[in-house]
Amino acid sequence: xxxxxxxxFLILIGLILxxxxxxxxxxxxxxxxxxxxxxVKVGFLRQEHSRNTISILDIPAPDDGFAGAxxxxxxxxxxxxxxxxxxxxxxxxxxxxxxxxxxLQTLVSHGVxxxxxxxxxxxxxxxxxxxxxxxxxIFNTTAPDDSLRQQDCRxxxxxxxxxxxxxxxxxxxxxxxxxxxxxxxxxxxxxxxxLLAKAYEHSARKFGAKIVxxxxxxxxxxxxxxxxxxxxxxKLMPLTTQNAxxxxxxxxxxxxxxxxxxxxxxxxxxRPVAGSSGLVPxxxxxxxxxxxxxxxxxxxxxxxxxxxxxxxxxxxxxxxMIGDAVTHTNSNDPKIIHDYLLSPHFAxxxxxxxxxxxxxxxxxxxxxxxxTDGRTVVSASPQPGFLHQTSVLDTLGVDKPxxxxxxx
Amino acid sequence: MPAQKTGLRTNRKFDPMHFASPLRAAALxxxxxxxxxxxxxxxxxxxxxxxxxxxxxxxxxxxxxxxxTIPVGQRPRGIALSPDGTELYICASDDDTIQVIDTKTLxxxxxxxxxxxxxxxxVSHDGKYVFTSNENNNLVTVIDxxxxxxxxxxxxxxxxxxxxxxxxxxxxxxxxxxTDMAHMIDLQSRKVIANILVDARxxxxxxxxxxxxxxxxxEVGGTVSVIDPVKHVIKEKIRFAIPGLxxxxxxxxxxxFTADGKTAFVALGPANHVAVIDAATxxxxxxxxxxxxxxxxxFTPDGKYLYTANGxxxxxSVIDVAALKVIKSIPVGQLPWGVAIGK
Numbered sequence: 001x002x003x004x005x006x007x008x009f010l011i012l013i014g015l016i017l018x019x020x021x022x023x024x025x026x027x028x029x030x031x032x033x034x035x036x037x038x039x040v041k042v043g044f045l046r047q048e049h050s051r052n053t054i055s056i057l058d059i060p061a062p063d064d065g066f067a068g069a070x071x072x073x074x075x076x077x078x079x080x081x082x083x084x085x086x087x088x089x090x091x092x093x094x095x096x097x098x099x100x101x102x103x104l105q106t107l108v109s110h111g112v113x114x115x116x117x118x119x120x121x122x123x124x125x126x127x128x129x130x131x132x133x134x135x136x137x138i139f140n141t142t143a144p145d146d147s148l149r150q151q152d153c154r155x156x157x158x159x160x161x162x163x164x165x166x167x168x169x170x171x172x173x174x175x176x177x178x179x180x181x182x183x184x185x186x187x188x189x190x191x192x193x194x195l196l197a198k199a200y201e202h203s204a205r206k207f208g209a210k211i212v213x214x215x216x217x218x219x220x221x222x223x224x225x226x227x228x229x230x231x232x233x234x235k236l237m238p239l240t241t242q243n244a245x246x247x248x249x250x251x252x253x254x255x256x257x258x259x260x261x262x263x264x265x266x267x268x269x270x271r272p273v274a275g276s277s278g279l280v281p282x283x284x285x286x287x288x289x290x291x292x293x294x295x296x297x298x299x300x301x302x303x304x305x306x307x308x309x310x311x312x313x314x315x316x317x318x319x320x321m322i323g324d325a326v327t328h329t330n331s332n333d334p335k336i337i338h339d340y341l342l343s344p345h346f347a348x349x350x351x352x353x354x355x356x357x358x359x360x361x362x363x364x365x366x367x368x369x370x371x372t373d374g375r376t377v378v379s380a381s382p383q384p385g386f387l388h389q390t391s392v393l394d395t396l397g398v399d400k401p402x403x404x405x406x407x408x
Numbered sequence: 409m410p411a412q413k414t415g416l417r418t419n420r421k422f423d424p425m426h427f428a429s430p431l432r433a434a435a436l437x438x439x440x441x442x443x444x445x446x447x448x449x450x451x452x453x454x455x456x457x458x459x460x461x462x463x464x465x466x467x468x469x470x471x472x473x474x475x476x477t478i479p480v481g482q483r484p485r486g487i488a489l490s491p492d493g494t495e496l497y498i499c500a501s502d503d504d505t506i507q508v509i510d511t512k513t514l515x516x517x518x519x520x521x522x523x524x525x526x527x528x529x530x531v532s533h534d535g536k537y538v539f540t541s542n543e544n545n546n547l548v549t550v551i552d553x554x555x556x557x558x559x560x561x562x563x564x565x566x567x568x569x570x571x572x573x574x575x576x577x578x579x580x581x582x583x584x585x586x587t588d589m590a591h592m593i594d595l596q597s598r599k600v601i602a603n604i605l606v607d608a609r610x611x612x613x614x615x616x617x618x619x620x621x622x623x624x625x626x627e628v629g630g631t632v633s634v635i636d637p638v639k640h641v642i643k644e645k646i647r648f649a650i651p652g653l654x655x656x657x658x659x660x661x662x663x664x665f666t667a668d669g670k671t672a673f674v675a676l677g678p679a680n681h682v683a684v685i686d687a688a689t690x691x692x693x694x695x696x697x698x699x700x701x702x703x704x705x706x707f708t709p710d711g712k713y714l715y716t717a718n719g720x721x722x723x724x725s726v727i728d729v730a731a732l733k734v735i736k737s738i739p740v741g742q743l744p745w746g747v748a749i750g751k
Contacts, residue, residue, distance in 0.1 A: 075566045078546065079587040082565065082603040292585065295525075295543055295567055320586075327588065327605060349585065349609035349628035353678075354656040392654050 035084045040076075040332045042089040042322060043107035044069050044315070045100060045127075046118035052224050054261035060311075065118045065141065066091045067304040068312030072319030074303070079327055087323060089116070101130045108136060113334045116318050118311060121145040121152070128154035137334040139318040142311055146199065149362040149398060153405035158341060159364040160318040161310075162283050164199040166397035170369025170381035171251075171274055171281040172203035173395070177383040180248035184271070185214045186241070186263070187253040196253040200275070207386075212245045219258045237266035244269065251275040278373065281381075284313030285372040293351035317350045317365070324348055353380065359394070362405040366393040452708050453511070454715050454749045455496055456724055457484035458741030464498060465740035466514065467715075469708055469749065472726065472736050478514050481507055486528035487746040490553070491535040496748065499526040499540065506540060506551070511750060520551045521558045528612075528746075530571045539580055541568035548582045548593065560598055564591045570612040574637065575619035581637075583610035583624055590624050590633075592640060602640035606633040611661050612704075616687060617669040625660035625674060632660055632674055634690065646690050648676060648683055662704035666729065667711050673727070675702040675716060682716060682725075684732055696734055698725035706747040717744040 049060045061067070069089045076087040090112060092103050100123045104115060113135050117124055121143045128138060138157045140148065144164045148157065162170075175181065183204060187197035197214070204211050217240060241250065241263070250267055252275040254260035260276035272278060286307035289297065296316070300308040308316075325337040328345065340346055342363070347355035352368050359366055368380045382392045394400070454467040457480075464484060466476040481500025488497050489511070496509040497520065506520035506529060522529075523542030526549075530539050537559070538551040547561040548568055562580075565587025572581040580593040583606070590613060592602040607629020614623050615637070622635040632646040648658045659677030665687060666672075672685040678701050684694040699718025707714050707729070714727040717740075724744060726736040 075586055078566045079589070082587070082589060082591075082600070083605075292567070298544060324588070324608070347608050347629055349588075354659070355608060355628040355630065388654075391656065393656065 035330065038080075038083075038085045038326070038330065038332055040080075040085065040087045040114070040322065040326050041110065041112045042069070042073070042087065042319065043104070043110075043112040043115045044089050044091045044118070045103055045107070045115055046091075046093050047120060047123065048093065048096060049311075050256075052257070054224050054257050054259075056225075058257070060309075061304075061306055063091075063304065064309070065311040065315045066093075067300070067306075068308065068315035068317075069116055069319045071300055071303050072316040072323065075320065076323030076326075079323060083327060083330070085326060085330075087319075087326075089319065094119075100127055104130070104136070113137065113332070114322055114337065115139065116141050116315055118142040118315065121148050124148060124157060125152060125154070128157050131156055135334055137338050139321070141314040141318050145195065146398065149364050150404040153362050153407060155363075155407040156338075157363065158318075158321070158338075158358065159362070160321070161314045162367060162369060163364060163397050164196055165202060166364075166367075167281040167369055168196070168199040168203040169206065169396045171279070171371060172200070172207045172209055173381045173383040173386050174279075174371055174379050175249060175274065176207045176209060177385070180272075181209045182212045182246065182248045183209055184241070184244045184247040184250045185211045185253065186250060186259075187214070187216055188256055188258050188260075189216055189218045190256045190258075192255045193253050196255055196276075200251055200253055211251075212247050215240075215244075217254070217259045219256065224257075233262045234266060237262050238268045241266075242268040247271060249274055250278075252277055279371050279378060280374070281369045281371055282310045283367060283370065284308065284310040285370055285374070285377060287372060287375055288351070288370060288377050290377065291351050291353040296351050317348065317356075320350065321346075321348055321365075354393075357391075359400070361400045361403045362398065364397065366391060367396075368393065369396055452710075452749050452751055454706065454708075454724070454747055455487060455489075455509075456715075456717055456740045456744045457487045457498060457746040458743055459483055459485055459719070459745040460743035461741030463741045464496075464509070465744070467724065467738055467740065469713065469715075469726075472738055474738060474740055476514065477741060478509065478516075480509075480516065481505060485745045486526065486540070487748045488529055488531050488538075489748045489750045490531060491533065493750040495553075496750075497529055497531065497538055499529055501525050501527055501543070506538065508556075518556055520553070520556050521549075522551065523547050523549050523558075523561065527569050528571050530573055532573055532577045533575075534577065539571050539573065541571055541582055543567050543569065546584070548580065548591075550580075550595070562593050562598060562600065564593075564600065565589050565603075570610055570624065572613035572615055572622065574615060579637065581613045581615075581622060581624075583613050585609045585611060585627075588626070588629075590622070590635060592637070604633075604635055604640055604642065606635075606642065607631045607645070612663055614663040614665065617665055617667060623663050623672065625663055627659045627661055627677060630655065630658045630660065632663065644690055646674075646685060646692070648674075648679075648692060648695075650676075650679055650681055650695050653679055653681075662702070662716075664705045664707060664714065666707070671729075673705060673714055675705055677701055677703070678720075680718075682714075682727065694732055696727060696732065698727070698734055699723045699737060703744070704746045706749045708749050709751065715747050715749060717747045719743050719745060 073087045116139045140159045252260035254276040263273045325340040371379045386395045452469040456465040464478045468475045482502035486499035498507045504524045506522045508518045525544035526540040550559045565584025567585040570583035590604045594601045607626035609628035611627045612625045622637045624633045634644040658679045662675035674683040681695040700720035705716045716725045723737045
């Protein structure tokens with residue numbers, strides 16, 4: 001008996017250990033098969049964009065921008081199906097004058113910690129400062145202001161939309177490659193047109209173009225539609241562009257769409273137009289079909305019954321960045337997502353022919369700039385021959401040595 | 409149920425099915441053929457799909473020249489031969505079909521019922537089934553070659569592309585470009601049994617000839633993930649660096665293993681190079697300069713030469729596998745994409 005006891009005891013211990021081991025192995029197997037469900041709640045805060053566009057093709061649809069986020073949420077959910085992750089995006093379209101901070105706080109009360117913002121620079125800063133130090137990460141899908149990436153940069157904003165300087169550098173590189181270095185710059189009279197003109201002046205200095213003449217086209221108010229408008233426009237545009245010194249291309253800086261789209265084929269001298277019309281630098285165009293982009297265009301058309309514009313696309317990219325970060329970190333914590341997006345592990349495929357990453361010094365998404373005439377994509381910058389020691393994409397916009405961004 | 413029907417008939421020791429793709433199974437058959445039949449050793453035919461040319465270039469590997477151009481459907485991309493070499497299958501992506509070409513007459517003889525926008529296809533080792541990825545509806549389609557009809561679909565991630573078949577025809581692998589996963593599909597249950605997260609935009613999958621590893625290239629991520637196909641985990645990631653070339657330009661796509669499984673060749677897209685990798689150590693031994701925007705590749709059946717389809721330069725590069733040298737560029741049609749080589 002005394003001999004048996006330890007044996008029995010050992011058998012008992014053995015059985016217990018075996019049981020524990022079995023339970024453990026089963027539980028880990030179950031865990032591996034079905035991760036705990038993870039829900040990712042995203043908010044989409046947007047302003048109303050002007051319907052006063054020169055071309056009726058540019059009038060924003062009711063779901064402008066949001067449709068891109070919605071499509072990416074479908075893509076994210078397809079991936080999420082395999083990982084037990086679900087994504088939702090809540091649309092909040094602000095009425096003119098509505099307080100964006102209050103709207104954001106309502107979203108936060110619904111459990112939203114990731115926000116796509118199609119807002120002005122001023123509204124973005126209001127949001128960022130209201131949420132400073134809190135658990136919210138903002139994705140800027142529209143505002144091109146360089147100030148948001150420079151002196152007014154904020155730690156809690158990731159810039160998905162390209163900056164003005166990235167857009168103007170993208171066009172400048174192509175015009176230099178094309179050997180059209182003499183520019184006639186015509187700018188609008190709104191403050192944002194002035195900022196855009198400044199960006200073109202900087203790009204010209206950066207890449208060796210020369211602005212041979214500069215002119216302001218004053219917005220005197222009024223609408224865009226009329227039954228006989230083209231008769232007057234046809235006479236007005238040649239006069240506006242008369243008496244310019246010899247130039248290769250007219251560059252228009254007109255973010256408010258007051259005159260630029262009237263310029264092509266109406267300039268005094270027979271010259272091409274670029275900038276806000278003609279050959280336009282942008283992050284996306286409905287005619288883009290390279291690098292697999294037709295897949296995205298097709299599914300956007302299928303879901304939204306219209307063509308995808310740059311705002312839609314920026315929102316799609318932002319929502320896919322969130323999906324990618326959640327997939328790889330298995331977390332919906334905005335801090336973990338933020339860290340991942342800035343880490344060397346992050347790279348997003350966005351049908352631009354190469355991986356897109358985030359510049360750590362100003363949290364701007366690195367991306368090629370498409371040049372489109374509205375019918376096809378004519379080219380994509382960076383252009384061959386513009387070199388950089390780390391990434392040729394950093395030849396576009398403000399590079400690390402020039403950054404004025406000091407995160408608060 | 410293809411898994412039941414595709415049982416192996418040959419002795420395991422002589423089993424040509426342990427090769428990763430029908431091409432390589434065909435390669436073995438054709439390695440032996442020259443010794444059996446009185447025919448010149450290197451007179452093979454390479455078929456190259458020209459994505460923009462809507463054609464297939466027929467290249468004589470002895471003359472090292474394009475000898476014929478076959479007009480096919482719109483946007484031809486994925487291409488593969490039946491194991492017996494009698495039929496050529498081509499994904500005519502924009503015609504939403506797979507075309508069948510008789511390799512004797514070089515005429516289109518029919519269509520296989522794919523889903524919308526088929527991009528890549530592979531053939532089961534026994535030649536009975538064609539598997540294709542349909543980019544537009546997020547499905548992998550299994551097609552019966554005899555009836556030309558669809559047998560079943562399996563839902564996968566967004567934008568399915570890369571396809572690989574396990575050595576015993578039981579596991580099908582698909583990579584989805586936007587979901588960034590390799591999906592392992594059990595053909596018997598017709599279910600996805602594992603999803604392995606890889607780097608961005610996985611475009612191609614290939615088993616090693618012994619079936620012990622699954623290699624998946626990520627075009628945008630710039631890596632090749634080496635996966636344990638049994639444990640469903642990534643064992644290792646292969647990275648690339650070419651002096652003087654920016655990182656973003658390195659975009660791995662096609663992967664081909666030599667029949668002995670010792671060496672892997674990886675096409676690096678706009679980097680215009682093919683990486684030569686020691687499959688055991690996973691070290692990149694050499695980068696071979698080929699034409700511009702290299703997509704997919706195929707060995708000649710004797711394994712002596714590797715042909716690469718170069719999208720932007722409208723040519724194929726011929727690599728001498730033993731010497732690891734590019735010996736020739738052969739002009740083909742507009743924007744060559746895929747290549748298959750038979751007798």
